[in-house]
Every structure is written in C-alpha cells, then in structure tokens.
Amino acid sequence: MPESIVQIEDVSFAYNGETVLKDVNMDIHRGDYIAMIGPNGGGKTTLLKLILGLLKPHRGTIRVNGGPPSQAAASIGYVPQNAHINNSFPITVLDVVLMGMLDRQKRRFRKNTVRRQEALAALEQLDMADASDKKIGELSGGQRQRVFIARALVTRPQLLLFDEPTSGIDTKGQADFYFLLKELNKTITILVVSHDLLVISRFVKSVACVNKVLHYHDQAEITGDMLETMYPCTGEDVCPVELVAHGLPHRVLQAHD
Amino acid sequence: MIEALQFEFMRHALLAGLLASLICGIMGTLVVVNRIVFLSGGIAHAAYGGIGLSLYMGWPHLPGTLGFSLASAMVMAAVSVNTRHRADTIVGVIWALGMAFGIIMVDLTPGYNVDLMSYLFGSILTVPAADLWIMLGIGLGLILLVTLYYQDLLALSYDEEFARLRGVPVTVLYFTLIGILAIAIVMVIQVVGLILVIALLTIPPYIVERHAKSLLHMMAGSAVLGAVFTMGGLWLAYQWNLTSGAAIIMVAGGGFIISELAQLSRRRHIHKLQ
Numbered sequence: 001m002p003e004s005i006v007q008i009e010d011v012s013f014a015y016n017g018e019t020v021l022k023d024v025n026m027d028i029h030r031g032d033y034i035a036m037i038g039p040n041g042g043g044k045t046t047l048l049k050l051i052l053g054l055l056k057p058h059r060g061t062i063r064v065n066g067g068p069p070s071q072a073a074a075s076i077g078y079v080p081q082n083a084h085i086n087n088s089f090p091i092t093v094l095d096v097v098l099m100g101m102l103d104r105q106k107r108r109f110r111k112n113t114v115r116r117q118e119a120l121a122a123l124e125q126l127d128m129a130d131a132s133d134k135k136i137g138e139l140s141g142g143q144r145q146r147v148f149i150a151r152a153l154v155t156r157p158q159l160l161l162f163d164e165p166t167s168g169i170d171t172k173g174q175a176d177f178y179f180l181l182k183e184l185n186k187t188i189t190i191l192v193v194s195h196d197l198l199v200i201s202r203f204v205k206s207v208a209c210v211n212k213v214l215h216y217h218d219q220a221e222i223t224g225d226m227l228e229t230m231y232p233c234t235g236e237d238v239c240p241v242e243l244v245a246h247g248l249p250h251r252v253l254q255a256h257d
Numbered sequence: 258m259i260e261a262l263q264f265e266f267m268r269h270a271l272l273a274g275l276l277a278s279l280i281c282g283i284m285g286t287l288v289v290v291n292r293i294v295f296l297s298g299g300i301a302h303a304a305y306g307g308i309g310l311s312l313y314m315g316w317p318h319l320p321g322t323l324g325f326s327l328a329s330a331m332v333m334a335a336v337s338v339n340t341r342h343r344a345d346t347i348v349g350v351i352w353a354l355g356m357a358f359g360i361i362m363v364d365l366t367p368g369y370n371v372d373l374m375s376y377l378f379g380s381i382l383t384v385p386a387a388d389l390w391i392m393l394g395i396g397l398g399l400i401l402l403v404t405l406y407y408q409d410l411l412a413l414s415y416d417e418e419f420a421r422l423r424g425v426p427v428t429v430l431y432f433t434l435i436g437i438l439a440i441a442i443v444m445v446i447q448v449v450g451l452i453l454v455i456a457l458l459t460i461p462p463y464i465v466e467r468h469a470k471s472l473l474h475m476m477a478g479s480a481v482l483g484a485v486f487t488m489g490g491l492w493l494a495y496q497w498n499l500t501s502g503a504a505i506i507m508v509a510g511g512g513f514i515i516s517e518l519a520q521l522s523r524r525r526h527i528h529k530l531q
Contacts, residue, residue, distance in 0.1 A: 052422060053422075054418065054421060054422065073422055073423065073424065076422075078419065078422055080416065080418060080419065085415075085416060086290070086292075086415070088466060088467065089290055089414070089415055090290070090466055090469035090470060090471055090472060090474060090475045091411070091415055091470070091471060091472070092470050092471065095411075095471060096415075099408075099411065099412055099415065099416070099419065099423075100423075102408060102409075102412055102420070102423035102424070102425065103423065103424065133470075135470055151419075
C-alpha cells in the first residue's frame with residue numbers, strides 16, 4: 001500500500017444549502033498523477049479548495065500529510081486558472097515567483113539574494129529565467145502558466161494542484177504542458193482538474209470523476225460507469241452524448257452501455 | 258507661476274495639491290489594481306451624509322464625518338469582501354442614500370447651510386495651514402503602512418486566493434484597506450473637494466499602470482504625475498482666473514486623453530511591424 005499524501009474521508013459540502021459534494025472518499029498517494037474530471041458545477045473546484053484548506057468541509061475530514069490542510073500550505077503548490085488573474089497588473093515575472101515565498105510565520109520578508117536565486121532557479125527549471133524582468137502581462141498564456149508553475153514550485157511542494165490548466169492555451173502549448181507535467185511527476189504528486197472529459201494527458205496514472213459524488217479509478221481509463229456519473233441517463237436513447245475514439249496513442253473508451 | 262507664489266494662499270494651494278497627489282497616488286494605485294474605483298466613489302459621496310448629520314446634531318465636524326464615512330465604508334467592505342466584483346449595486350445604494358441623507362439633514366438644520374458646491378469642488382485656494390499638517394501626517398502614515406505591509410498588499414491585490422494560501426490575513430487586510438481609504442478620502446475632500454479626489458485617485462494610476470513594473474513604481478509615478486497635473490492646473494487657474502479644482506481636473510483629463518492616443522498609435526505601429 002503506497003503512502004498517502006492526502007486523505008479525504010466522508011466529506012460533504014454545500015453552498016447555501018445545496019449539496020455540491022456528498023460522501024466523498026479518496027486517497028491521493030505519493031507519486032500519483034490524477035486527472036480529476038467532471039462537468040461544470042460538479043464540485044471539482046470545490047474539492048480542490050477543500051484540499052487547499054480554502055474551504056472547510058461540512059462533514060468528514062481532510063488530512064494533508066496527516067494534519068489539517070491549512071498547516072500544510074507550504075507543501076502544496078497551487079496553480080490557479082489563468083483567466084482569474086489580472087493581466088494589466090504592474091508586476092514582473094520574478095516578483096510573481098517571489099510571491100510564492102510569502103510565509104505564514106515570516107510574512108515580511110526581504111527580497112534578499114538567496115530568495116532571488118531560488119526564484120530564478122524555479123524560473124530556470126521552466127525555461128522562463130530570461131523573462132524574469134518582463135511584466136507578466138507581456139507574456140503569452142502558455143508562458144504565464146509556466147510562471148505560475150514556477151511560483152508553485154518555489155516552496156518545493158510535494159503536491160501540485162492545477163485548476164483547468166489548459167484553458168486558453170493552444171494545442172501545441174497543451175502538449176508541451178503535459179510533457180512538462182510528466183517530468184515534474186517524477187518527483188511530485190500531481191492533481192489536475194479539468195472539465196474537459198476528452199482531453200486528458202496520456203501520462204495520467206489515475207482518474208477521479210466528480211459529479212457531486214466521486215468515482216475513483218486507479219487506472220487511467222474512462223469506463224462506462226464513469227460516464228454514467230458524468231452524463232447520467234437511463235438509457236442510450238435519452239443520452240445525447242456519444243463518445244468517439246480511435247486507437248492509440250489516444251485512449252480507447254469503453255462502449256456506452 | 259513664480260510671482261504667484263508670493264501669495265500665501267497660492268503656496269498653500271500648491272502644497273495642498275502636492276500632498277493630495279501623494280495621498281491619492283498611493284491610495285489610487287491600490288484602488289485601481291483592486292478595481293474598487295466605484296466603491297471609492299461610494300465612500301466619497303456617502304461622506305456627505307456624515308457632514309449633514311454632524312451639522313444637524315451639532316457634533317464637531319471632522320469626527321462626525323469620519324465616523325459616518327468609516328461606518329458606511331465598513332458596510333461596503335462587508336458586502337464586497339467575498340464577491341469583489343458583484344457588490345456594485347449595494348455600493349450604488351449606499352452612495353445615493355448617504356448623499357440624500359446629508360442633504361435632508363442640512364435642510365432640517367435651521368440657519369446656516371453648507372454649500373454643496375464647495376463639498377464637490379473644494380476650495381483649494383483657502384486651505385489653512387492646519388489642514389496641510391493633517392494631510393502631511395496622513396501622507397507619512399500611508400507611506401509607513403505601505404512599507405510595512407507591502408508584500409501583503411501586493412499579494413492581496415494580485416491574487417487574493419493565493420495570498421490566503423500563503424497565510425496573508427486577507428479579510429482583515431481588506432477591511433483595513435477600505436478603512437484607510439475612507440479616512441484618506443474624507444481628509445482630502447475637506448481640502449480639495451470630492452471631484453478632484455476622484456480624479457486624482459483614478460487618472461494618474463491608470464496612466465502609470467501600463468508603464469509601471471511594480472506597485473511601488475505605480476504609486477511613485479502616480480504621485481509625481483498627480484503633482485504635475487496639480488501644478489499645471491493651478492497655473493492655468495491663476496493665468497485665466499478659472500476655478501482651480503476644475504482646472505486641475507481638465508489638465509489631468511488632457512493627460513489621460515494624450516496617454517490613450519499614444520497607446521493607440523503605439524499599438525497600431527506594432528501591428529504594422531508585424
């Protein structure tokens with residue numbers, strides 16, 4: 001049994017009385033690379049925020065590294081959705097990465113040379129060191145995402161969480177992104193949230209499907225009952241969604257029965 | 258302009274304008290990047306309710322206005338803290354109510370009536386020395402606060418969710434920011450009027466934002482640009498005997514239009530090169 005980094009037990013959550021997540025159980029094991037998929041409004045982002053400690057579950061417990069999520073902040077790297085960030089903001093690439101080093105205990109840090117070097121090293125790892133003095137708004141969507149990954153990596157986290165990482169990024173950029181994640185996954189556990197059922201990296205090791213309830217599959221395949229969770233329907237006649245796939249390297253899906 | 262400075266009221270006006278530029282450069286930067294321009298307008302207008310109330314109740318003018326404005330600002334902060342971009346309706350309601358309440362209170366007060374125009378456009382040419390000292394104090398206080406909490410303010414303004422993850426006390430900091438904003442706005446309105454405060458809070462930071470590489474640059478650049486507008490406007494007002502507050506705003510507006518046109522032609526130029 002591999003070691004767990006995140007343990008989610010019987011977690012339920014509701015917004016304004018409306019249940020978003022119900023009795024969710026999941027363990028994230030070290031070294032895993034999970035794609036969390038599900039329809040919009042299905043509770044993926046909520047679950048992500050619960051793991052991050054931004055929200056508290058109404059029932060059940062979440063433990064990160066054996067303790068409450070809020071105490072594990074430095075060991076979790078979070079890459080938010082691109083679209084949520086103000087691109088005209090006056091900030092350089094280096095300052096964005098330095099923001100990652102803000103620390104609960106010592107919040108007022110000086111921009112000393114050691115921290116600068118660490119931030120530059122994180123940018124170097126993502127091939128973005130040359131852009132360190134540029135304004136963040138001057139970069140392309142894909143480049144910006146690399147900067148946010150560097151900001152998440154700068155505290156050397158054990159777990160990286162991505163929220164809709166491929167939205168607003170072109171196909172080539174997406175391919176580069178998934179190769180990058182494959183590299184990172186050699187040392188870091190990865191969880192990627194996506195509403196796009198059809199586009200998951202082929203490097204993904206397991207799939208969690210969230211639509212109020214969670215179906216976890218420790219193999220990287222999408223099965224019939226996962227689709228049922230995603231697009232619930234009683235029979236083929238009422239289901240408007242037919243999934244089409246062709247052979248490797250794209251993944252073959254089971255028939256919709 | 259040099260000859261104008263032999264008059265004490267002109268020296269005071271110039272100093273008041275420069276101090277207002279400094280305060281508005283710092284606060285305006287935070288207002289523009291946090292997208293709370295409308296909320297600032299709400300605070301500034303609702304403050305008139307405080308003026309009317311103090312007058313009616315016979316309270317000392319400044320504490321009454323400050324208290325009322327802080328209270329209305331806290332309500333606006335509370336409705337906007339979690340849904341930053343959807344609070345505009347309630348801010349609009351408080352904006353209108355505060356203003357109307359102030360006018361009714363002034364109506365109900367027998368005898369002396371406050372001139373609404375002087376609240377709107379201020380009277381930068383009649384600033385007493387005491388007000389200059391108060392503004393200097395606020396300016397220095399702001400510089401100290403921003404220096405101490407720069408990283409937190411930066412994180413809050415740029416990426417609130419990430420700031421929360423890194424242990425920045427986002428909610429407390431946001432309420433503090435709005436509270437300080439209310440104090441700064443009310444104090445500067447006393448001196449230069451509501452309209453000039455809104456202009457100095459928004460125009461210089463907006464122009465500087467696209468050239469600045471950090472919040473600090475943006476604050477410093479906005480303060481300098483505000484000072485240039487103020488001096489230019491005062492000079493125009495002196496030369497052609499115009500209303501000083503309005504002249505300053507017209508100069509700032511001119512700067513705004515020139516900056517927009519320059520940006521437009523630059524973009525076209527880049528487009529052509531490609």
